Amino acid sequence: DQQVKQNSPSLSVQEGRISILNCDYTNSMFDYFLWYKKYPAEGPTFLISISSIKDKNEDGRFTVFLNKSAKHLSLHIVPSQPGDSAVYFCAASLEGGSQGNLIFGKGTKLSVKP
Amino acid sequence: DSGVTQTPKHLITATGQRVTLRCSPRSGDLSVYWYQQSLDQGLQFLIQYYNGEERAKGNILERFSAQQFPDLHSELNLSSLELGDSALYFCASSVIGGGVNTEAFFGQGTRLTVV
Numbered sequence: 492d493q494q495v496k497q498n499s500p501s502l503s504v505q506e507g508r509i510s511i512l513n514c515d516y517t518n519s520m521f522d523y524f525l526w527y528k529k530y531p532a533e534g535p536t537f538l539i540s541i542s543s544i545k546d547k548n549e550d551g552r553f554t555v556f557l558n559k560s561a562k563h564l565s566l567h568i569v570p571s572q573p574g575d576s577a578v579y580f581c582a583a584s585l586e587g588g589s590q591g592n593l594i595f596g597k598g599t600k601l602s603v604k605p
Numbered sequence: 606d607s608g609v610t611q612t613p614k615h616l617i618t619a620t621g622q623r624v625t626l627r628c629s630p631r632s633g634d635l636s637v638y639w640y641q642q643s644l645d646q647g648l649q650f651l652i653q654y655y656n657g658e659e660r661a662k663g664n665i666l667e668r669f670s671a672q673q674f675p676d677l678h679s680e681l682n683l684s685s686l687e688l689g690d691s692a693l694y695f696c697a698s699s700v701i702g703g704g705v706n707t708e709a710f711f712g713q714g715t716r717l718t719v720v
Contacts, residue, residue, distance in 0.1 A: 495647070534607060534695055534711030535648070580647060592638065592661045595647035 494518045495583050497596035510568040512599050514581030521583040526566050529578045571603045609712035611696050617718045623684040626715045630698030637679040642693040686719045
């Protein structure tokens, strides 16, 4: 039973356009959500996070939106760049943001075309 | 380079065998986490150690065990291996054991293939 779901295994976007990656969760006790990026042959790297008490967090080209009533979050990348091509994992925490003990989705592979 | 070192990078072994995966955390990090990524699954949290003590346990099978040594490196032991244990095993480390914004840094992973 997956508590964190990324229903789109892949997404293709043109360079310069917006990439929107979606994530749904089932456990209303999650208090922190994170996005990780993973390149081939590398480990995941932390990208951006959001506390459950907020609905938006922005860091440069990356913005995460949280809709608690819908148990949905999304990652917006604007503008998308070819270097953003990677697998993006959504993750949730029950421990106030501790990034070790996380529940991950299966990932969405983003391809940004030049 | 995250500063977390995992060895070996690749491992091929037969069913029923036992293997040990090793992780050296970033310098100064006290906490180590192990994750498993199977072919069709996201990252599954297995276990966390903090300063030598088990801190949290996730979906770790009884055939698997881990420990963290005084020099803070950690080993994940997988025994009685089955085909389904084939996966990428990631280690991550963080400075402290938890709390808000405790960023964890992941190693490159060990790819285990059980044949």
